[in-house]
Amino acid sequence: MKELDGHVKSYYAATANDSCEYPCLEGDVQADVCIVGGGYTGLSSALHLAERGYRVVLLEAERIGWGASGRNGGQVGVGQRRSQADLEAMFGFGVAKQLWSLSISAVQLVESLIVRHQIQCDLKRGIMHLAAKASHDKYLRYEAERLRKKYGYRQLEYVEKGEARQLVGSKRYLGAQVDFGSLHLHPLNFALGLARAGASAGVSFFEGSRVLGYSGASPFSISTARGQVRAEKLVLACNGYLKNLEPRLAGRIMPINNFVLATEPLPIGLAKEVIANDFALQDSLFVINYWRLSGDNRLIFGGGENYTKRFPKDIRSFVRRYLLRVYPQLENIGVEFGWGGTLAITVNRMPCMGQLQPGLYYSQGYSGHGISTATFAGKLLADAIYGESEGYQVFSSLPQTTFPGGTLLRWPGLVLGMLYHSLLDKIGN
Known part of the structure; x- marks a missing residue:
C-alpha cells in the first residue's frame, strides 16, 4: 500500500x-x-x-x-454524545427530542451525501453498544425501551448476554443494544x-x-x-x-488524543467470530473501546487516550493491550498500523x-x-x-461553558477527572 x-x-x-x-x-x-x-x-x-x-x-x-x-474510528451513530436521559435532565424533554431528531437527520445526511456524490468509503450499516458492567447492562436495556416508547425509534433492540457474546465473540461483555439505524465507514x-x-x-x-x-x-x-x-x-x-x-x-x-490500530487482514472465519454481523462495536466504559471490520477484513480497533501533547512512542503496542483484553484469541494476529489523532471535548x-x-x-x-x-x-x-x-x-x-481555568489551567482538572473515571472503569458493577 x-x-x-x-x-x-x-x-x-x-x-x-x-x-x-x-x-x-x-x-x-x-x-x-x-x-x-x-x-x-x-x-x-x-x-x-x-x-x-x-x-x-x-x-x-x-x-x-x-x-x-x-x-477516527469510522462510526456514524444516531443520538448525541450524551444519552437522552441526560439531555432530558439538562434541557427538558422538548429540547432532548429535537436533538434526537436532528441526530437522525445527521446520519441520513452522511448517507445521502455518499449516495449522491458516489463516494467510495466502505459504507456499512449497524452499530452495537456493549455493556461492560451489570449496571451498564441494566441501563442499555432501559434506554432501548425509552427510545422505543418516548422517541418512536424502532431501529434499535436490546439483546441478552448469550446472543450478544455470539455476535461479538468476546466473553467480556453482557447484554447489548443493536442499532440498525447507524452506519460505519472509511473516514x-x-x-x-x-x-x-x-x-x-x-x-x-x-x-x-x-x-x-x-x-x-x-x-x-x-x-x-x-x-x-x-x-x-x-x-x-x-x-x-x-x-x-x-x-x-x-x-x-479541550483537545485530547485517541489511538487506533489496524490488524493484518483476518481470515474469513475469524472475522465472523469477532463480529458476526459486520456491525461496528463500542463498549460502555468511560474511556471506550470501539472497533469494526474494514472493507478488507482488518480489525480497526480504538482504545486508550491521553491528555498531553505527545503520543505514545509505540502506538500499536499501546492500543494492542486494550485489544487483547477484548479478544485474547487475536494474540497471534499481526498489527500493521497504529496511529493517533486529536479531538476536542466540551464541558x-x-x-x-x-x-x-x-x-x-x-x-x-x-x-x-x-x-x-x-x-x-x-x-x-x-x-x-x-x-x-x-x-x-x-x-x-x-449552554457553552469555558473549562475552569481556561486554556492555562484546564489540563490538570481534565487529567484528574479522566483518571477518576478510568478508575471507575476498572472497579464496581
Whole structure:
C-alpha cells in the first residue's frame, strides 16, 4: 500500500482512493465565505454553500482530512454524545427530542451525501453498544425501551448476554443494544469524497495554508504566510486544532488524543467470530473501546487516550493491550498500523456552535461523536449563513461553558477527572 503524501501513517492513508492535491494559497483572493479547516465541518459547510451559489474559499493548514476527520474510528451513530436521559435532565424533554431528531437527520445526511456524490468509503450499516458492567447492562436495556416508547425509534433492540457474546465473540461483555439505524465507514475516504464534491461545485481549496490571523470585523481579511482572503463571512472549523487562533473559543474546548490500530487482514472465519454481523462495536466504559471490520477484513480497533501533547512512542503496542483484553484469541494476529489523532471535548460533551460576532461563525467540540455531528454542523452553518436557521438555533442556544481555568489551567482538572473515571472503569458493577 502507498501512503497518501502529507498524511500521518495509517491504514486510512494507505487505502485512500483519492490522491488529489490542492494548491497553497498565493496572493490575494476574494470570496463570499472563507472557511478555516479541512475536516468534516469545513468540507460540509463549503459544499452546501457552494451548491447555493456562494463563492467559497477553504483554507487547510495541512492536507484535506489530515486531522481527526481522517483518523477516527469510522462510526456514524444516531443520538448525541450524551444519552437522552441526560439531555432530558439538562434541557427538558422538548429540547432532548429535537436533538434526537436532528441526530437522525445527521446520519441520513452522511448517507445521502455518499449516495449522491458516489463516494467510495466502505459504507456499512449497524452499530452495537456493549455493556461492560451489570449496571451498564441494566441501563442499555432501559434506554432501548425509552427510545422505543418516548422517541418512536424502532431501529434499535436490546439483546441478552448469550446472543450478544455470539455476535461479538468476546466473553467480556453482557447484554447489548443493536442499532440498525447507524452506519460505519472509511473516514478519510468520506472526507476526500466531500472535498471532490465541493471542488466540483466550485469551492476553491487551499492546502498547506495555515491561517495566521484575521481582521476582527466583516469584511474579514484572513492571512496566511503567502496570501490573504477577503470575505464577508468567516467560518472557523478547526475543532481540536484551533490552538490560539481564536482565544474566545479556545477555552470552550479541550483537545485530547485517541489511538487506533489496524490488524493484518483476518481470515474469513475469524472475522465472523469477532463480529458476526459486520456491525461496528463500542463498549460502555468511560474511556471506550470501539472497533469494526474494514472493507478488507482488518480489525480497526480504538482504545486508550491521553491528555498531553505527545503520543505514545509505540502506538500499536499501546492500543494492542486494550485489544487483547477484548479478544485474547487475536494474540497471534499481526498489527500493521497504529496511529493517533486529536479531538476536542466540551464541558457538557455537546457541540459548541454559534456566531462570535456578525459574520463570524464556528462549530467545534464534538466530543468523539464527530462524523455525523460535524458533517451536519457544516450544513447547519451553511443554512444559518443562507438565512435558514432552525436546526442551527437548537444547537447554538445550548449552554457553552469555558473549562475552569481556561486554556492555562484546564489540563490538570481534565487529567484528574479522566483518571477518576478510568478508575471507575476498572472497579464496581
